[in-house]
Amino acid sequence: MAEATAKALFDAAEAARAAVDADAKMALTEQAAALWRAASELEDGPLRAEALADPGAPAKPELVDPRRVAKRNPGSGSGRAAHLHALTHIEFVATNLAWDAVVRFRGMPLAYYQQWAQVALEEAEHFTALRARLRDAGADYGDFAAHNGLWDMAARTADDPLARMMMVPRYLEARALEAAPIMQAKFRQAGDEASAALIARIAKEEIGHVAAGSRWFGHLCQSRGQDRREAFVTLLDGFARGRPKGPFELDIRRQAGFTEWELAWLEQGG
Ligand SMILES: [Fe+2]
């Protein structure tokens, strides 16, 4: 088989990004990721951000203000299903976010696209595994309302890959790494050992997603001749509501590509 052209590669990524049905999106994600993995060269012109429609998502879950999302104590009857639903939804949005990073930001090196295609594949796998736990709890994806905080940040960083890499993987996903042990403990206390184990496994892979953000954040700073420290501080100040609050898991953040300078800045509360 001849190697896929740049157009075929980006079309496959867009098909996965645009898919409305969750099962279709996951199947198209596998296909597109396989195409990207097999690619050995890419000629894609200058660095640019494409104007795109929002990624595809099913009519349900209904997206609401975060304060209206059902309370999620895994220890209470329907609380476990509601909590699993929230996690499943995050992985659905994360699949869209990874493909969005591919289709929107053009003119990057092939390795950038291959890494984000691999992230998309992992997010899709997390979605499917969490959805199975959700079904085990007697519910399914779409049964609860959800909020769209992750996508809101993506929309705000749609014109700049440097801002996207900083604010989605290195800010929002990095915060989720720190929340994972607490979530695991809640499921364990509720007697749901299988969900606790799944959350632990997913959290390990998420370190790699944040590391991908760090890698391409560094790459873009360097290729633009922009000071990395200044970009880090300016973007956090501009996009985050207040400075990130600790406690920070320093070893995990080191594995995820945070520099000692960045960690010291976070630890000082900015
Ligand atoms: Fe994930």
Ligand SMILES: [Fe+2]
């Ligand atoms: Fe992720």
